[in-house]
Amino acid sequence: MKQLQTEIKEFIARRNWKQYHSPKNLVMALSVEAAELTEIFQWMTQEESRNVTKETRSHIEEEIGDIMIYLSTVAAAFDIDPISAARKKLVKNAIKYPAPKELSDDGNLT
Amino acid sequence: MKQLQTEIKEFIARRNWKQYHSPKNLVMALSVEAAELTEIFQWMTQEESRNVTKETRSHIEEEIGDIMIYLSTVAAAFDIDPISAARKKLVKNAIKYPAPKELSDDGNLT
Amino acid sequence: MKQLQTEIKEFIARRNWKQYHSPKNLVMALSVEAAELTEIFQWMTQEESRNVTKETRSHIEEEIGDIMIYLSTVAAAFDIDPISAARKKLVKNAIKYPAPKELSDDGNLT
Amino acid sequence: MKQLQTEIKEFIARRNWKQYHSPKNLVMALSVEAAELTEIFQWMTQEESRNVTKETRSHIEEEIGDIMIYLSTVAAAFDIDPISAARKKLVKNAIKYPAPKELSDDGNLT
Numbered sequence: 001m002k003q004l005q006t007e008i009k010e011f012i013a014r015r016n017w018k019q020y021h022s023p024k025n026l027v028m029a030l031s032v033e034a035a036e037l038t039e040i041f042q043w044m045t046q047e048e049s050r051n052v053t054k055e056t057r058s059h060i061e062e063e064i065g066d067i068m069i070y071l072s073t074v075a076a077a078f079d080i081d082p083i084s085a086a087r088k089k090l091v092k093n094a095i096k097y098p099a100p101k102e103l104s105d106d107g108n109l110t
Numbered sequence: 111m112k113q114l115q116t117e118i119k120e121f122i123a124r125r126n127w128k129q130y131h132s133p134k135n136l137v138m139a140l141s142v143e144a145a146e147l148t149e150i151f152q153w154m155t156q157e158e159s160r161n162v163t164k165e166t167r168s169h170i171e172e173e174i175g176d177i178m179i180y181l182s183t184v185a186a187a188f189d190i191d192p193i194s195a196a197r198k199k200l201v202k203n204a205i206k207y208p209a210p211k212e213l214s215d216d217g218n219l220t
Numbered sequence: 221m222k223q224l225q226t227e228i229k230e231f232i233a234r235r236n237w238k239q240y241h242s243p244k245n246l247v248m249a250l251s252v253e254a255a256e257l258t259e260i261f262q263w264m265t266q267e268e269s270r271n272v273t274k275e276t277r278s279h280i281e282e283e284i285g286d287i288m289i290y291l292s293t294v295a296a297a298f299d300i301d302p303i304s305a306a307r308k309k310l311v312k313n314a315i316k317y318p319a320p321k322e323l324s325d326d327g328n329l330t
Numbered sequence: 331m332k333q334l335q336t337e338i339k340e341f342i343a344r345r346n347w348k349q350y351h352s353p354k355n356l357v358m359a360l361s362v363e364a365a366e367l368t369e370i371f372q373w374m375t376q377e378e379s380r381n382v383t384k385e386t387r388s389h390i391e392e393e394i395g396d397i398m399i400y401l402s403t404v405a406a407a408f409d410i411d412p413i414s415a416a417r418k419k420l421v422k423n424a425i426k427y428p429a430p431k432e433l434s435d436d437g438n439l440t
Binding site for chain 4 (some may be wrong): 221242244245250251255257260261264266269281305307309310314317319
């Protein structure tokens with residue numbers, strides 16, 4: 001993750017794009033990329049979205065790449081690691097949405 | 111990254127949410143989370159977006175966490191690693207948008 | 221439509237919000253409202269989205285109202301009427317996506 | 331407005347697209363169009379967004395047209411008029427965000 005953020009930083013610096021990259025602009029770009037991923041799925045049924053062609057999968061991979069680039073760049077502007085942020089949020093969500101108690105093999109609640 | 115995707119998978123399985131998690135639904139959820147990040151910045155100037163309070167930074171971190179969770183979950187559905195996808199895309203972008211030639215310290219093109 | 225745009229203009233002026241309403245900010249707000257509409261449908265099947273409760277319909281109506289307010293406000297900033305813009309676009313789309321020839325009742329192509 | 335909704339309905343029927351137009355799909359398409367409008371403004375300053383070229387204005391008009399088409403189509407699926415919905419929401423917002431009392435020319439509160 002750190003390495004990706006460094007590579008992106010270099011990519012931007014070499015093109016002198018830093019001037020455009022306020023967090024406000026970056027989140028706009030992120031939302032545009034998220035919509036490009038949405039566009040792939042908009043007319044599919046849910047079933048179709050689970051069974052895509054190899055070409056569509058490549059397209060999905062590219063859009064996920066774009067989203068990840070902007071997400072990492074916004075995050076870096078605030079010295080945030082997206083993966084740590086996700087793990088922190090999972091812990092929080094686990095409290096907010098407690099998992100149902102499960103029955104063990106002998107029928108007792110675990 | 112792999113570890114995050116495993117943790118998310120477990121989180122979803124324990125809550126029996128897999129049934130809702132078609133890629134189509136997941137990209138909708140991803141775009142909603144991207145908008146929640148956008149909402150934080152919508153009335154800010156670009157300058158303000160570079161200088162946020164500690165409270166706003168926490169809020170940003172949470173939304174980045176949410177986006178990362180859904181991005182990882184969509185990606186996992188297609189056996190894609192978002193970080194690898196981002197690095198592949200960076201290479202592609204470097205060809206599409208070549209960096210200007212730079213002068214080294216001695217004035218020669220690098 | 222003109223009347224709606226006038227009412228919105230007054231609403232904004234009385235609250236002294238014009239300063240925040242650059243087109244850039246307004247499109248961000250519009251995309252956030254579009255996401256709030258998306259959120260209502262994200263976990264529904266397509267069938268469920270066709271058969272919503274009365275409460276959900278009210279919620280949908282409110283979000284459509286919000287989107288329409290921001291769409292009208294952005295449009296007004298460029299002296300555009302959204303309805304005329306939609307009708308112009310329909311004509312353009314009709315050329316881009318020609319309707320298949322239809323058989324009339326006597327079996328001839330119309 | 332009614333006329334626009336009728337024109338769109340006909341446009342869709344002639345192309346046999348109704349099968350794809352569940353409300354769920356339509357809101358996805360709406361959010362994608364909103365992002366295409368966002369894309370125009372993402373790297374602009376707020377000042378630039380207030381002073382666009384004639385070509386950019388045409389582009390903006392097309393995207394507003396697309397958004398209006400999908401907004402009208404979603405709304406029609408629930409028998410909602412977007413303009414009435416906007417006016418209802420304005421009334422609600424006026425209560426939620428009361429306008430500050432204003433001084434009249436003679437210095438009294440109005």
